[in-house]
Every structure is written in C-alpha cells, then in structure tokens.
Amino acid sequence: MRKPVSRVLVINDEPLVLKEFLRSLNAAARSLDNPLGIVFTGVTTAKQALAAIEEDGDLQAVVVDDKLYTINGGKSRKLQMSALELVQRVTRLRPELDVYILIAQEQEDEVVDALFAEAVDGYFYREEKDYRGIYRIVNAQIQEKARTPFYDQLKNYVWMAKDSWHTPGHSSGESLRNDPWVSDFYEFMGEHIFDADLSVSVPMLDSLMEPRGVIAEAQAMAAKAFGARRTFFATNGTSTANKVIFQTLLAPGEKLLLDRNCHKSVHHGVVLSGAHPIYLNSSVNRKYGLYGPVPKRTIFEAIEAHPDAEALILTSCTYDGLRYDLPAIVEAAHEKGIKVIIDEAWYGFARFHPEFRPTALEAGADYATQSTHKVMSAFSQASMIHVNDPQFNEHIFRENFNMHTSTSPQYAMIASLDVARKQMMMEGYKLLTRTLALAQELRKQIDSTGVFRVLALEELLPEEVRHDGIRLDPTKVTVDISRSGYTVEELQRELFDRFNIQVEKSTFNTLTLLLTIGTTRSKVSRLYDALMRIAREGRAPQRLYQFPDIPEFTKLRFLPRDAYYAGGEAVPLLDEKDNVNRALVDRVCADQITPYPPGIPVLVPGQQITRTVVDFLVGLLRSQKRVEMHGIVYDGYLPCLRVLKPGEEKSLKKIG
Template sequence: MSSINCRIAIVSQDAAWAAAACEALQKAGTRLANPFGLCFAACSSRAEVQSLIEGDGEVQGVLVDHALAGVGADPAMALIESLWALRPELSFYLVLAGDEEEGEAELLSPVELSGCFYRDEADFAGWFRILSAEMAERSATPFYDALREYVAMAKDAWHTPGHSGGESLLGSPWVEDFHDFVGENMLRADLSVSVPELDSLLHPTGVILEAQARAAKAFGARETFFATNGSSTANKVILQSLLSPGDVLLLDRNCHKSVHHAVILSGARPVYLDASLNRRYGIFGPVPKARILDAIEANPEAKALILTSCTYDGLRYDLAPLIEAAHAAGIKVVIDEAWFGHARFHPQLRPTAMEAGADYATQSTHKVLSAFSQASMIHVQDPDFDAHLFRECFNMHASTSPQYGLIASLDVARRQAVMEGYRLLSRALKLAAELKRKIDGTGVFRVLEMEELLPDEIRGDGVRLDPTKLTVDISRCGWRADELQRALFERFNIQVEKTTFNTLTLLLTIGTTKSKVTRLCDAFGRLAREARPPLEVARLPEMPAFTQLACLPRDAFYEAGERLTLLDDDGRPNQALIGRVSCDQIVPYPPGIPVLVPGQLIDEAVLVYLARLIKRQKGVEIHGMASVQGEEAVRVLSVAELERVRPR
C-alpha cells in the first residue's frame, strides 16, 4: 500500500518564526503517532504559498500568520479566501498573536476555518495533534468503516440475501467460480437492511447520514443524498419533488432521457428548448443563452429549469447568469452534472453548478470518480427545500434493498476526491494535453479544439470545455467510425467512449495512466500509417426541430394508443403517421436526443427522419419504437384518445 503524505504550509513574513515552527512541528511528528505522514513547509509570501498548493497535490492544509502585512483590513483573511477559491477542500488555520483577534477573524471570514493557533502558546505537540486529528476527520469514511467492521465480525446470517455471504456458492461445481471472480469480501458485504449498524438509505440516522453530510461539505452543497440507481433516478426524484401535474418545466431538448421520463411521471407541461448543433461533426451543444433567457421571460409561470452541464462531449454552460435570471423569475434550477462530478476538485474545471448558484445538481459519481457503476449523488442548496416531500419522492424510486457496496463506494470516492482529487485531476489534465499533442502529431487524426466543437449560435455564450473529454476528428483516416472503433478494440485492446460519423470520444479520468496514454498513442500512430484515401462519410440526417405538444406527455403515455408501421407496404414513409400524436419517447443512439416525446405531433420532417434512420443507417439503435408483425412501428393516440386528453 502506498504511503500517505500530508503537507502543511505555514505562511508568515517572519521567516525565522515560520522555519522554527516547521522544525518544531516536524520534531513533534517524530515523537507522536503520525499515520498521515504530516510534514511542513514554510512560505514567506502569497506567491510562494500559491505556487506550492498549485504544484503540490499533497498539500492538505495552510496555517496563515495573521500578522501578514498588505493592502486591506485583513490581508491574512484575503489570502485564505484566495487560496480557498483555488482549492476549497484544504484545511485553513489562522495563527493569531492574542485573544482579541479571534472574534474579528471569525466575523470577517466567508471561509469556514478549521481553527486558530496562538503564537505565544507555541505548544507545537498540541498543534501537531490537532492537525493530525483534522486529517483523520477529513479522510474518515463512516459508512465504509462500519461496513468493513461488520464484515470482520463474521456474524451468522439468518436474513437476506439468499447467497448468505457467498456460502451458497461455495462447493458448487456450477457457480463456485463466481465466488472466486467477485471475491469473498464483496459477497460478505452484500447485506440486508436487517443490519441496524449500517443505517438505512431510505431513512438515514447514523453512518449513512454522516457520510452524506461529509459529501455535502466536500461538494459544496447544503445537503447531499446518495443514490444507488444512477443520475437517472436522481433526476426523477428531484423533478417529482418540484413539479405537480400541469406545472411548467423548461428543459433542454437533449437532456438525458431520464428527464423526459420525469416529465411523464410528474405530469408536468414541458417547454422544450432546442439545443445548438455542430453540423460538421454531428455534435449537439448547449442551448443558446438567448433561447434560455427568452424562454424564462416567456414562461413566468415556470417552476423549474433543467440543463445538462457538461454535455457528453465536455461543453459546459456559463451557468451563473442563467441561474441568476431564472431565480429572478422565481424558477428553480436543476443541473444534470452526470459527467462533471469531478469539477469541484480542480480550479481549471470550476465553477460547479453548486458554486454557480443552482438549487439542485445530480452527479454520476461513478462516471468520473472512483464509485461503482450506478453510484450517484444529489446535491441540494434550494433555500425552499422541502425535506419531507423530497424524502417521500426519493423513497418512491429507491430500492428497499440497496447494495451496500455502492454506498461504500460513494463514501470512498468522496474521501479520495477530498484528499487527492486535485493531484489526480492535475495528472489527468496533463495526460490529456499530452494525448492531444501526440494524436495531432500523427498528421491524420486530430483532437478538436473548443472553437471547432462550438456550434456557431453559442460562440458568444461563454461556453467552456472540460479538457478531460477529447473529441478526435477521424475524417482523414479513411476508416468508417465503426471500423476504427472495432480496430482499436480487436487489435489494440482499447475501448473508446463513443463515436459519431466522423469523430470518436475519449474520456480521461482520475484512473487514466501514462501507460494507457502510451498504448493509445501507439495505436493511433500505427493506424495513421495505414491511412486510406478519405471516405465520403454518410452523415446522419439532420434531426428535425421540435414540432409541438398536442397534450401533456403523461396523458399520451398512459393511453393504450394504436400502432402504425413506420414504413408502408411499398417501403416508403407511412403518410398515415403525419398529424398523429406519439405516445412514446423515441430516441436514436447516437445522438441520444428524443426525436419524439409523448404528446408530440408527428410531422413530415419527423417521419422522413425516422424512416431514413431505419432504412439507411447502420449502428444506430432506436429506443421507443413499437412493433407490428416484426415491422418497426410508432405507438400513437387514437382519434378518440386525443379528444379525451387534449382538454387536460
């Protein structure tokens, strides 16, 4: 196991005192237990300490001498605020000269200080114990610790699950290999809610509640909730708690399908906002700022606005002015941050949705941090938060038998993000830059710059790019996207995130290593040397604009409907579908944006688009289609059903 190192910076213009304090604290660490590898560095200026915490991911805390000279009423607190803005996960202490300064420092500070020390006391062994205790507090994993301790007790299980800690698998000629594959600890940690020591996800009062409170502090939220069925469930929980039947919701048309499912469940009346589109690369971007602001102005009765930031391709909104405009109109803001849960822990990625003022954010912690698949978080800072209603909606969607391994992984992922997220993300960003440089160096493949990714209509909207998501232009290599993806997988053991007709997407995370980057660069180099004449790539047909809603999505979805084939007997688009109303959400992958939502009117453009996808495009999954005798069909409202639901 790797050794832990926690560096503490001491900032003072009294260089002799700072050096002596470092030496005394280091000496205390040789006499006392030092499980966190505490070591100390003296800095004499703002520039020096800023350089240290930017360049050293092992810095975990800063002691600032309150006697710092400088411009302003309290230069020490100004320094702490600037360092906190850079790395809010660090612990900050003031070193004071006398009792009279403590109250003033606390009043002036917008940063939650971890404590104060007094120079005239100089109890460095005491200081060391306090700093060590702070590292223990920040790095504690209450749920994971309780789970590990319970498994170590080796209690006989007379409760669910049926595999009884894996014992049903042992000695079986059929399934014992699964026990070996998964591992004994994983199976023994798969426990029932009958174990009170492990708390209840549906009504937490113990270690789960404590773990969630630590996550809220780490991610900058008022409250945080653990979700064990991904951001898909998290989005539904939030919107169901905010919306009643008939309430207006403003939403990005290319939101995740879970948002559209939430519209059905809540009975809301959606106002769909068409996203921007980069036609050259088939990439959908954020909704233009002007379109969002116009929708806010045009729908003063709206209860909520939900946007996705960042997108699958790494494009992220300038959220603050959008949130400010929504709040001015009394609209709650929900941000789907499924792909951006790491952002809090590196200044190059911030601000997060919470920092920009959002009321709610959902994060797929498993996508970019070290949690297991499906493990996600809901962050809340809504001043009008109704905890009871939210809990009822949460319990409506959550399993009464949650997987404790998922909860533990969220606890562990939070710990890692707080203690070494900055270091790991700095490495990922450095590797992303190196990977881009080497891919561009092939002369055939090329990583797209943000300006190339941006659709024209959002160029002035302050949109930024998450550098850990690389979109590679493959149009010059002579390979189709599916051929290239298969070659990378079969010949080089590389699986990429996704493709379009002329791009592929690479996702770098805190788990990306230099070895992986080297292997990927080698693969691109070899494939570049095998380049063929460029292909005339068949692009996906351009997605038609949203038509209109004929009724509420919920009403259309819950009607029986009738099924009409997409193509007629001659293989042409079935004209009988024009003017009908869809009962289902129909989503082609890629790009993963609904062509139809329940209650939407089908026009000729929509019909032709779907027919072209069915007839001409390979590698496109279309979710939501019905079937009539093996033929692709669309479930639509009957005339009588439409007459019945339209007035609602």
C-alpha cells in the first residue's frame, strides 16, 4: 500500500522564526514514528496561506499564529489578519482540516475567548518550543481522523479466524470453497467477501440496530465529517432512508410538501407514512425533455398556503446536477415551523469542496439523505442519513429505522461507509479538485467535436426557474446529441457495443454523463475519442421524437395510503374496440403509475383520473419508444389501471 503524504502548513509572519519552527518540527517528524508521512511547510502571510490551502490537496492541518503582521523593513508592523478571521476563512474553504493556534502565554485568555466558537483543534505556546510535543499532537489528531473504527474491527475479527458456529450459512465461504459446482463463485468474488460477511452474533462488531460500539463510533465520525449532529448508516439505500424520515416526521393525515418529480421512494414513503401530500410542480425544459427544480415562487406559495405542513422535501442536486438556492427556502419553511428534508442522493460529496457548497445541512436543512454509493467509494445500497433537526426524536426515528433495517445487514457495506468517510476526510478535496478539472476538460473536448454539445446552466434551466439562484454541479454533464444523426437509443448502443462505454441516463435528445472521484483521465480520453469518431462520420441529423409532457397533476381525492390499501379493481385502458377506455375518466387510481423514463408519477394512489391522463398513458403504450410503465396491471394482455370501486370511494374519508 502506498504511504500517504500529510502536509501541515505553519503560518508565521517572521521568516526566521518560521524557518526555525519548520526545521525543528520536521526533525521531530523524522525522528519519531511517522506512518502518515507528515511534513511541515510554511508561509508568512495569510494570503499565501489561503492560496496554499486552495492548491494543496495533501494538506491535513494548519498551525496559525495568533496574529499575523506584515513587517516593513523592520520598521512598521501592519496587522494582516487576525487568527479569528483566518480560521473562519480556512474552515469555510476546507472544514475537514485540523486547525491549531500558536499563542503567547500572556495572550492566552484573549485569543482562546475570541476563538471559542470556532472549530479550533488545539493551542500551542510559541515560547515552549516543544516541537516533539507539537508533532505528537498533530500526528495523533490526523491519525484519529484517518481511523475507520468499524472497518478496523471487521479486519481484526477476520484475522482472528474464529470458528464460525453462526450465520451466514456459507460459514466464511467454507460451503463454497472446494465445491465442484460453485467454487467459481467463491474465486470470482474473492475470499474476503465471505470472511467479512458476518452477523450480529459477533458482539465485537456492534449492532446496526442499537449501536454502542464500533458502529456508533463510525457514525459519530461521519457526523463530524459531514457537518451533522447525528449520522446513521443505512444499508438499503436512500430509498429506505427517505421512508425512515417520513415515518419519523409524519403521522397519517399530516401534510407534506413535495416536489412531484421526487424519487419514487418519496412517493412510496407517502403511502407508508399515510401523509397528505401537497405536490409541487417541477419546472420543465421542453427543448431537452428535462424536469428541473420546483420554481422558488411555487415553493414559497405552498409554504404560505400550507403553514400547517410538517415537512418539505426537495431533491438537490437533481439527477442533472441542478441545485437549489437552499438557504432562502429553508428559512421560509422554518419560519412556519416546517421541517426541511433534502434528498442529496446525488450530492453526498459536496461538503468536501467549496465549489459544491453550501450543502443542505450548511443551508440549514433538518435532514439530508445521501447515497454515498452513488458518488463516493461505498458499495451499492450504502447510504447515510444526516440529522440536524433540533427537535430530533431519536426514539421514534430508531423505531422506524429498525422497522426498515434487516436484522442481518451486510457488514462490507457498513465498512465501505466508514472507508468512504475516511477517504473524503483525508483526500476528498484533492479528488474533487481533480474531478472538477476532468469535468472541465471533458466539456471542452465534447464541444470541440462540433457535433456534440455540452449544455450550459442557462440552457438546462427551464424558463420559470431562470432567476431562482440555481447552480450547476459541473460533474454532471448533459450533452445535446441532436446534430449527431443518431437517436439517443442508437447512440447509447453504439457507445456500448463499439466503444465499451455505458452512460448514466438520457432524454430524447440528450445524454447525461456522471463524473465521480473514480473518473480517470484515460476514461475521459476514451469517451472523447468515441464521440469524435462518431462526429466525424458526418451523419445527417434525423428527427428525434420528443417524450410528451407529463399531464398536470389533477386532484387528490383520498389519502394515497387509504387508496392504496382499499382493494380496488382492474379497469382496462382500452375498450373492446381498442379505443381509449372512457370508463376510466373520473375514477380514482389505487396505484402509482410512473412511466420510466422520466420516472415522474402520472398518477398516485388517491388521484382522480382524467381524460387527458388516460389519453397520455394509452399514447405511451402505443408509441414505438420503449418506456417502462411502472404500476400498470395486466389482465392477460390487456393493460389496466387498478382503481377504487364505487363502494370503496363512498367508504373512504375524502380529502377536504
């Protein structure tokens, strides 16, 4: 394993003092145990310090002099910046860095008082010249950040090689290892997948359901890293994380404001919690078939119209990288006592680079759910729930968390969350800086093909959200393919079959590429090469058929949960003559009907069906385009909707 480099920046305004400091600290680092490769470097001005912090991805800590002066030829001394201001600027830029202050003994109280509320990790007295002591403390603290309590314990346990008399049944892979039929699976997956697949029967590995040991420690470290009061590891993705929060915050019948374009887990959470949803229509960019954020005005109006709502949930950033101006929205919701949940499934890394901040929590949100696995180094399904709600009800949360959590969670997944946190803490800034540079390079290269074109923020934004302060996450790259002569399906096939490239998602005339901390320059070059070759074919553009607009939301007549559990009957979408079945008009849907893509529900349980909706669904079913239609039930070959029976409509409580 490569040894890391950990640079520590010392900021002192007197060059000779600084030189002596660095020489002595580096001597201490050389003579003592130094597994993290700690090296001290220095600058004499606050400006240089901020530049170094921005440029040097290997920095792990800064040691700041309590006052920084500019010395003019030994004559005058002008204050450059107070330690307080510098610390604030450092933590704004890189909150993951350890910060220490160098003080003179006589100023101790004054300096410590001024920095009381800041994230300062320790103080050193300049005059003591205890360089070995300083090194030991700095080293210990960086080692602490780099710890992975759960993963370390899991590894220890595996190396202890205990005989297993417990689940799982493969017993550290023994049932597969020399088996004539399935040992290839063992070999393909690798021995540690099986060794590390353990169970709650091993007490030293703690319990996800009631963490008190290494899982509790790992979660606390994640909370500190991501800026939360509490963090919980979810081993069934953000899909489950969203449901857990809904069931915690919402009792049946209580109001929830939600973007209609939220992930389907949010809509499922509405059914499970029994909430009364108030749908907010997302903006639509018809030119590119993209559903954008909900206009700020719509959100503010909904908050005003429903001050009795318990919670508001929005997705930020969206799949296409559009992120809300959250502070203003959170403030408006909080004024009415509405809790704010932000689905950050695609944005978990944001804390670790100023380009992406503020994060939802930094903007004041009460809850943030993140698919760590989507954009960081965790295994699929490994997510985090971050909580900053001052009224957090841990007992209710725990009951709901445990309701959704398997009693046999996958330990490799928990370990991967621990490791993903460590990686972001130790080198997230560096990796994201590289990812941003690659994104910029890729954008330029794609545009240089002359055929493919990356959409800028202004082009992605639907008209109605132009002035809403929305920003773009540049690691999500949406490419206009309309001049390529390919349909999006043909292009995806060509990229896959001929160039071994699989993209993230598409609309009728765009492809979206996702860059992550795992994107390499070689991958960028291969993609560019592929697009350039296709561009040079010079195919004549062809007409691309647009996905029709999702019809406007109609009317919610019953709570989704009541309608979903009512029973219902299947009514065909087409009549005997294969015409659109008008008998469905004015009935109430019992299921969620979602064409995928784009994944926005056309109907939710409890919603009134209209002629426009039936025409839309039949149109999709008859179109040549392959669209999955989630929620449609088949009676033989006949596609049907499950709708409430007239008697059920009478017996259910109507929404006022």
